[in-house]
Amino acid sequence: MSTMKVYDSSVRQIPVISQVKSIYENRGLLRLLVVRDLTVRYKRSVIGVWWSLLNPLFTTAVLYYVFNTVFKSKLPGGAPFLPYLLSGVLLITLFNQGLTMGADAIATGAGVLTKVHVRPEIFAASASISSAINFLIGLIPLTIVLAIYHRTPTWHFPILLLVIFCMTLFTTGLSLLLAIAYINFDDSRSLINIFLMALQYMTPIFYPITLLGPHTRDVIQLNPLYSFLQIFRHEFGNVGVSTLANWEIMFGCSLVAFFGGFYIFSKRWPKVVAKL
C-alpha cells in the first residue's frame, strides 16, 4: 500500500530535467523501442542486416557514377573520392533518419500518446539511437572501402562516438520540433522535405568545399552538418581536416537543439494534445 504511485498535477515539472528524468526512468521502454526499430528493419527482411546498408551503398553508387564518371570530379590533393562520398552519405543518412523517424513516430502515435501517459520524447530518442546503431553498422562497408584505397581507420577513431552522441542530441531535439510542425500544419511535410534537400546540398557530401567561392564557403561552414561531417571524415578515415571551429559548432548546435527542442516541446505538446 505504501509504495503506491501517486500523480499530483500540482507538482511543478521543470522542463528538460523532468523530461530527461522520465526518459531515464522509462529506459526499459526506450530499449524496447530501439529493439523494435532494428527488428522491424532487419529480422523480417530477406537480406537481413544488409538491408540497412543497401540504401546508403546504392545512393553512393549512383552519386559515384554521376560525379566521378560523368562530371569527373576531383578532390584536392588527389584524395580518393569513394570513401569521401560514402562517409558523407552515411552521415547524412544518420541525420535524416534520426530526424524524420522520430518526428513520424510522434506524429503518427497520437492513438497512444493522447491516451496513455508516456512521454513522446522517448520515441524521438529511440529513433535517434536506432539510427546511430545503423550508422555504426555502416562503418563496416566504409572500412572496406578505405581498405580498397590502402587506408585504415585512424587510431583515434573512437572519438567518433562523440560525434554520434552529439548527433543523437541534435536529431532528438530537432525531431521534437518537427513533430509539432507535422501535427499542427498539414502542409509542413512537403516544405520540410524541400528544406532537408537544400540542407543536404549545402553539405559537402559529393563535392569538396574548396570547389566553392569564399562567400558560399562561409555560408556552408555555418551549416552544422558540415562540422559533423568534417569531424567524422577526419576522425575516422583521416579524409580531410577538422578545425576547432567545427568542434565548437558541433557541440554548440547539438546542445542548443537538444535543450531548445525539449524546452519548446514541453510548452507546445500539451496544446497539441488538447486539440488532437
Next chain:
Amino acid sequence: MAKSGGQAVTQELIVEATDISLAYRRTRHRVSSLKQTAIDTINRRMAYEEFFALKSVSFNIARGETVSIIGRNGAGKSTLLKVIARVLPPTTGRVIVRGHVAPMIELGAGFNPELTGAENIVLYGTLLGRTPKEMKSRIETIADWAGLTEHLDIPIRAYSSGMTARLAFATATDLTPDLLLIDEVLSVGDADFREKSAARTVEMMNSGCAVLLVSHDMDAVERMSTRAIYLENGIQKLSGEPKSVIEAYLSDVHH
C-alpha cells in the same frame, strides 16, 4: 448535487479532481496549413480566442466506484479523460491519482504489425506503464487468455482483426489496475469474445478498482456506473445518481 460533506475516512479515494480547468488558445478559423498561417500572420489577421475545454470540474472517485461521464460531442469528455490519464496537465486546479492507471485505448493502437504476438505483448504492456521484465513473465498467461498461444511467434500483421483485438484486450487487462479508464465500451470481436471481455471488465470493476467511463451508450452507463457526471461545454452540469443524470441529459438532447 451536494458533495458528500463527511470525511473520506472509510473510502480510499483513487481520483481527486479539484476545480480543474483546461484552456487553450485556438485560432478563430481552424487553420492547419503553414502557408495560411504565414499569410495570416503577415496580414495580422490571426485571431485567437481563449477556449475552455473544461471549466471548474470537481469530482472524486473512490475505490470500487464506477463514474460515467456523459455529454454531447465536444462537451469535454475526452479532454477530461486525458487530464485524468495524466496526458494533459490541467491549466488550473489539481488532480491527484493514486495507483496504477490502465487506459483502454482503441485496441491495437500501440501495436506494431511487423512484430510477433509475444513481442507486441511486451511492447504494449510497457507502453501502458509496466516493466518489460514483468511483461515477459506474463506472455503465456496473456496469450492463453486471448486463445492465441499457437500464434505467438508470427507477426501480428497475419492476425485477423478479431485476434488483434483479443490480444490487445488481454494485454491491457492483464493486471487489475487501481483506476481503469474506458473511452466507449468495447464492442469488437465476435460474440464469444465480446462476452468474455465484458465479463472481465465487470470482474475488474468488482475487484475494487475505480472506473472512469466515457460513453454515449446510456444503457451501459445506467447498468455499470455508480455515479454519472453530465458535462456541457466543459462545465459539470449535473452529477449524481446515474438514472436521474441520464434523464436530464436526454431531455436536454431532445429539445
